Amino acid sequence: MKREAKNTMLALQPIPKTLVSCRDRDGRNNALVVGFCANVSLSPAMVMVGIVPSRYSHHMVKESGCFVVNLPAKGYEKEYGFLGSKSGRDGDKFAAMNIAWEDARYVDAPILSDCPVHIECKVVESIMPGTHELFIGKVEAVYANEEYLDEKGNILWDQIDLL
Numbered sequence: 001m002k003r004e005a006k007n008t009m010l011a012l013q014p015i016p017k018t019l020v021s022c023r024d025r026d027g028r029n030n031a032l033v034v035g036f037c038a039n040v041s042l043s044p045a046m047v048m049v050g051i052v053p054s055r056y057s058h059h060m061v062k063e064s065g066c067f068v069v070n071l072p073a074k075g076y077e078k079e080y081g082f083l084g085s086k087s088g089r090d091g092d093k094f095a096a097m098n099i100a101w102e103d104a105r106y107v108d109a110p111i112l113s114d115c116p117v118h119i120e121c122k123v124v125e126s127i128m129p130g131t132h133e134l135f136i137g138k139v140e141a142v143y144a145n146e147e148y149l150d151e152k153g154n155i156l157w158d159q160i161d162l163l
């Protein structure tokens with residue numbers, strides 16, 4: 001016997017664990033936890049991130065037209081928790097957590113160096129169907145730690161201990 005749930009929010013589970021990093025026009029870096037993240041096109045490859053306009057990161061993605069989706073691995077729980085609960089509006093989150101970062105390769109954003117996989121995206125479209133602005137990003141590059149790639153360049157997903 002099935003019973004209808006009263007709470008219909010976040011019914012699609014599990015929610016992906018991603019960290020989206022971005023940069024404003026003055027060069028300030030930031031990152032936040034994004035559970036609203038999905039593949040939306042195979043060719044060209046595209047990925048969507050949903051960001052609530054009140055997040056400090058929101059204007060950064062709007063301004064720069066790009067973002068990086070970083071996939072954190074086990075051991076990054078503390079940083080994940082911090083980036084998903086504190087706002088860059090109240091101070092530099094990277095400095096506060098000593099987060100290692102470097103410039104992305106194809107877009108104007110930082111990558112979180114200690115995450116094993118990075119997806120660099122340029123925004124091609126955005127829509128606001130409800131609470132989150134959905135930024136659809138064309139995937140410019142995906143890269144991973146050397147040990148997680150086979151000789152053909154496929155990512156060895158089963159070998160990465162993602163969060």
Ligand SMILES: Cc1cc2nc3c(=O)[nH]c(=O)nc-3n(C[C@H](O)[C@H](O)[C@H](O)COP(=O)(O)O)c2cc1C
Nearest residue numbers: 033034035036051052055056057084085086087088
């Ligand atoms: C599990 C989890 C999932 C989240 N998913 C999203 C999301 O999809 N979109 C969003 O805008 N905020 C999401 N958040 C909230 C932001 O990560 C959080 O508000 C963050 O502190 C915003 O940082 P910022 O103000 O520096 O951008 C999520 C938080 C957690 C813990």
